[in-house]
Amino acid sequence: MPTINLWATDGYISTPGGKSIYIWGFTDQEGGSAQLPGPTIIIKEEQPPAETVFDINLTNNLNEPVSLTFPGQKNVKVNGQRVQPQYNNGELVSLTNYALPGETITYSVTTSSPGTFLYESGTNPFKQVQMGLYGAIIVRPCDYEPHETGLCTAYGTGTGTEFDREYLLVLSEVDPAFHQAVKQGRDYDTRQFKPRYWMINGRCAPDTMLPDYTPQLPNQPYGAMILMEPGEKVLLRYAGAGIQNHPLHPHGHHTRLVGLDGRLLQNINNGEVNDLSYERFTVLAAAGQTCDQIYTWAGLGFDPATNPIPTTIPNLRNMSIGHLGWTLWSGSPYLGHKGELPSGMVSYNNAGEEYFMLHSHAELEITNWGAYPGGLMTMIAVYPPGTLGFNQGMLPTSL
Ligand SMILES: [Cu+2]
Structure with missing residues (x-):
């Protein structure tokens, strides 16, 4: 049975503009700072009918009660008893059992299906979740095997959810005035909630494109840059x-x-399988919801030698970045091809890859905070076939 240790504590995150924002959050390091989002929990299910149970030891290093809820999981217990809403003189004070300041409690959770889930505080959630007390859970099907044809899936063999690479994007928004009020122990009127920052994995663009565990963002360890090759199935x-x-x-x-x-879009009726998956141009990633998608970039198959198309290259001035002569293209409209470096330009992109x-x-x-570009944005880089490597975009099988 996997056991995860989480500490609820505080810390700071950085924005691309150089601001530092006070947060509450989780860490899996004793004495560590809060990170945003909390550590990703990855569990591989047991072969049914065995149940998959994992334990979380929550230690509360904050100065008010903190708890954990596990939307979409089942049979959640704390210290061996079923969790219960907590009341004080008839008033609801927490959606579930909590840890007092300085206390450690153990939740035991049974997975209900493969998929993507959240965990978050169930105590003063309007405050504590906004402050950063949340993270993601990935539950893998029991037959999951990375890089194995037909077995590298989101929901199990035969569910049509095979993928080649996967990326987790945890979405949130931050009102710095809220965080400042909590830091200073002041009241905050939630009706005044006005986010200024929107984040993927706790980072605002362009920091979303920095690598995982980049040293300048010690409390925002997860990047959101999506790297893929043409024709691959990418699980978002x-x-x-x-x-x-x-x-x-x-x-x-x-x-x-x-x-x-965390529920496969499939219906089985009298043994007949109905595929309920569907395509969307824009997916509304709703509050509290998780969306698992397969994304494929097929490209158009154009090649300068065998299948040329007339292409007007934009003016170079429109394709250079800043005063250093960087470019975000390869000098060729064809994937994997590089053109001659013009004078004044110091770099082309790495491998003739395409970005959007x-x-x-x-x-x-x-x-x-009003300055474009930023916020909920990252880049997708489509690399020429065979250039990206085996382990890019592979999260661990389990913890
Ligand atoms: Cu768009």
Whole structure:
């Protein structure tokens, strides 16, 4: 039975503008700072009929009670007893059993299905979840094997959810005034809630494109840059940890929704399997919801030698970045091909790869305190076939 240790504590996150925001959150390091989002919990299910149970030891290093809820899981117990809403003089004070400041309690959770899920505080959630007390859970099917044809799936063999690479995008929004009020012990009127930052994996664009565990973001360890090759099936897992709904898409492309809230979009009726997955140009990643999608970039198959198309290359000035002469293209409109480096340009992209964004269609959400670009945005890089390597975009099988 896997056991996870989480500490609820505080810390700071950084924004691309150089601001530092006080947060509450979880860490899996004793004495560590809160990270945003909390550590991703990855569980591989046991072969049925065996149940899959995992334990979480929650230690509360904050100065008010903190708890954990596990939406979509079942049979949640704390210290061996079924969890219960907590009342004080008839008033609901927590949706579930909590740890007092300084206390450690143990939740035991039974998985209910493979998929993507959230965990978050169930005590003063309007405050504690906004402050950062949330994270994601990935439950893998019992037959999951990475890189094995037909077995590298989101929901199990035969469910049509095979993937080659996977990316988890935890979505949230932050009102810095709220965080400042909590830091200073002041009251905050939630009716005044006005987010200024929108985040993927606790980071605002362009920090979303920095690698995992980049040293300059010690409390925002998870990157959100999506790297893939043409024709691959990429599993995009969205998890809506905030209180707003976010319309997201890989720019100019559809994705296929295969799972919602950790439930496969499939119906089996008298042995007849009905595929209920569907394509969307924009997916509304709703608050509290998770969306599992398969995304494929097929490209158009054009090759300068065998299948040329007339292409007008934009003016170079429109393709260079900043004053250093960087470019975000390869000098060729064809994937995997590089052109001659013109004078004044110092770099081309790495391998002739193609970039486009994955972003929110709510324009305010792609700003950092009003400054565009930022917020709920990252880039997708499509690399030429065979250049990306085996382990890019592979999360662990389990903890
Ligand atoms: Cu778009």
